[in-house]
Amino acid sequence: MRKMSIKTKVIALAVIAIAIIVSIILMARVPALKVATTSSLYDTGLWGYLQPRFEEKYGVKLHILYAGTGIALEYGKRGDVHAVAIHDKARELQFVADGYGVERVPFAYNYFLIVGPPDDPAGIKGLTPEDACKKLMEEGSEDPDRIRFVSRGDDSGTHAKEKDIWRAAGFAYATVQESSWAQAREGYAEVGSGMGPTLLMTNEMNAYTLTDSGTFLAYKGGLALVPLVETGELLLNVYSVIAINPEKHPGTDLEMANNLVAFLISPEIQELIGNYGVEEYGVPLFIPCAGAEPEE
């Protein structure tokens, strides 16, 4: 065996290792459009349904990242994705105003629902969302073992909507978190999970929760929960797509992101979105709105 000092050998191995790493890095640069999407668009299967159509039409891979609105916006701010598809109007407008996104383009909507146990122990059936929340807080503070509420607690679009409803009901969100209802061992609980898992937990805990109608329909088969509050202006749930502004992060592909936006609001795809879920659930999960803000 040739004589070689340990040092040379180590350096040689280090060079090999670095070479392999670099080659992997080069291999990994697959051209793809990365989209961070809110969990409700993913859990309903809408992306799985649209993805092959987009890939075929534009000949580019679509990489879907499953994230809540909070983390999706963070990915967008850091330039790690090319577009975001989310549902929180206030934060979306802020995101665009801050220069991170090009334009907010609504492409579909549905409604939020407050769902709960079929026997409705707090008696909120048919109330407006604000009144329902007031009632839940009253009854829940008295009997937190029986009246429970599961909150997403993850800064998602649904969580933001829940905070809006509490505000409309006269409670700043901090007061909800500090209420005796939330301090009780049971009662109001923030779980920090996606919509699907939150529905499953709510079902196990015999609790109430706020959900988008699409995810609820997609999960309904395995749930005992029933919709209790379904009408009210506050319950409108609009999904938008925003292409990430390449000015902040050169290297993001605006052209392909714009293709995605155009794709989502094209008449053909809008029709597909409007029909999505009809076969399986009997009703559409989303109502298309082709780039315009839907009106209540």
Add this chain to the structure above:
Amino acid sequence: MTEIWYGLTKAMELIISFDPEVMEIAARTLRIAGTSCLLASLISLPLASLIHFRRFHGKRVLINIIQTLFSVPTVIVGLFVFVLLSRAGPLGELGILFTPAAMVIGQMILITPILLGLTISALSGVSKEVVETATSLGASGFQLVLLVLREARYAVLAALILGFGRALSELGVAMMVGGNIRGFTRVMTTALSLATTRGELEMALALGIILLFLALVINIVLNRLQQRR
């Protein structure tokens, strides 16, 4: 209990029918964990030899630090690599966040301390007499390292198996820097986690069983290799 039984039968069904998606995910999992383990061992084995054979100030402290890193949470590694590779981060120019390469880097960082620490222990386990005899017979430094590595090969192999197992079964890194993209960065653990969050418990159990099955097959192969020598 019935769920566990359904999980088992579902796993059997997926394995026997060669479910294309599951097979693809399993192959990707092995490829990524295998690459990480290979690269980590390329770094760790020479470095461990160096640390073991050299006397230097602070050696004990260094070994303590390495051993502490055995228990670093995978999410912390994931977070670190995420911040590093994000476009807003120092290595953002590479544009490799949410790719298998990012997962390989993360898993390498995760398992390198394990390989390092356990290899150092393995080398320490070789009796001094072997070293002394070899030196008196005129072995060069490099020959000595090879000899000791050879003597310690069972323990080194055990370290490799453990490192590979950690890479195979970790979730934090794969989720944070891979992003669980279907057909690209989805591996067994992230698929399992997604199935769980969707309430598809049988599918999740089946994936878990397949993951264990993969680990079993690999361990059997490695043990065979070990015995043949």
